[in-house]
Amino acid sequence: MAIWLPPLFIDRMQRLLGDEFDAFMKSYEAPKYAGIRVNTLKISNEQFRDISPFALRQIPWCDTGYYIQDDVKPGKHPYYYAGLYYIQEPSAMSPVEVLQVEPGDRVLDLCAAPGGKSTQIAAKLQGQGVLVTNDINSERTKALAKNIELYGVRNAVVLNESPERIANVLPHFFNKILIDAPCSGEGMFRKDEDMAKQWATHSVEKCMLMQRDILKVAASLLAPGGTIVYSTCTFSPEENEAMIAEFLDAHEEFHVMPIGGMGSFAPGRPDWLKQLQEEDPEFHFSKEAIEETAGCGRLWPHLIEGEGHFVTVLKHGGDRSEPSGYEFIEKHWKSNRADRTYVREEQKRKSGRPNKKEKHSGQRKDTAQEHLESYVGFAQQELDIDLPGITVTYGDHVYQTVIDPSLLQGLKVVRPGFYTGTVKNGRFMPSHPLAAALHPEEAKRVLELSSDHPEAIRYLKGETLQVDRDRILCKGNAEPKGYVLVCVDGYAMGWGKWLDGILKNEYPAGWRWMGA
């Protein structure tokens, strides 16, 4: 056998799988599958297939997902830095596919870090609607925010919260919710041997407690007629079918929308639930709930080309015409906003909360207003772009947001919206996420680099480049001097500032190309 597996896990799988066990064990000798998913916020699926530096083979359950050879390094190409694709394990692409996100949806990704599935949801939204992406682990939300920004997402809010606290402020707000639950990770042992070693610590029992709590709250976040997708990357029935049956018994208005037995999804295992119930008095499910779990979907490493996954679509039977929490909130927001701009005044001192003197003199409000004006001036002069939502300032930072900022008060907000830039000494400095989200036709000045030329990597390493005036493509009557959107083969990577034949590099230090 190629990798070490916990003996207790082997015993359990043998008992559960019976005749299938040998084929299952053989899958651990097969190589793991590598995948990338095209980021259609930046490039169409067809265009990417035309320019892909790697040989691509379609993943059956995801239109924009492709197997790549295990020996290529997709993280070492300028297209990765331009956010053209996300490197993702093939089976991990399935939960968002079955959530069936449409432009305009209000989607919550409750356990989102580092953001693979959030970037997939954002691509499906195509900039329309709302994505609230959350993780309870503050360290992991840093990677989540970075991925949202690298992939050019304009309509997301990033939170670092418990599901309960989100439900307190946004009850019944979302029409689609993804719970990619923390789990014991049994399906990832082939991909990541450390997961096998840590299996005892991330025990099935501990994970069940977290999953149960998260599922319990999710129902109060969903609008009538909405959909919850629950997924794990583990095999144990306790974390999968048992969680679903328990949820169904507690929420009679929900049903499983069957996917098991369709396409690549093997059916759920109601027989395993019956067995659990017989062996352990802690488990008790209704007959109906047990039967419904046949509609859950399982991806098995010995049946498909990918790792182990469990996916279930839970549909709320409520009438879609019933007003959702979102409709109440939206009405309140519309009646309370005079124009498209909003000044957030009661921020903490560090990020701009007014001190007593400012509050009474109105000085803080003036500063925020000035920041807004300097952003609007920049946008009018330098961009050709129409962003959804409203502009807000948090201290010196300017964001565009699609959610009423007053709703987020009291929550730990990592990004209140799309971070467009910072105002320093009265001047608006565009952010890197703004550049990453732009298409060349939305910027006044563009420099095109080629992925075949070393200049592209030199730019990504943070080097200053010598660039002749005639290489800066200017729109209308713009002059080459100023902020330039630096692109690779037509796709934005970041900013540079051009003056007299020199392009000052604005690519942020923490994002740069490392190594050769």
Ligand SMILES: C[S@@+](CC[C@H](N)C(=O)[O-])C[C@H]1O[C@@H](n2cnc3c(N)ncnc32)[C@H](O)[C@@H]1O
């Ligand atoms: C399987 S990972 C998510 C992977 C992510 N969906 C992706 O595709 O990149 C599970 C995540 O759940 C988070 N988590 C654990 N308990 C949570 C809770 N109660 N509320 C929200 N997130 C939680 C963990 O910090 C972890 O990042």
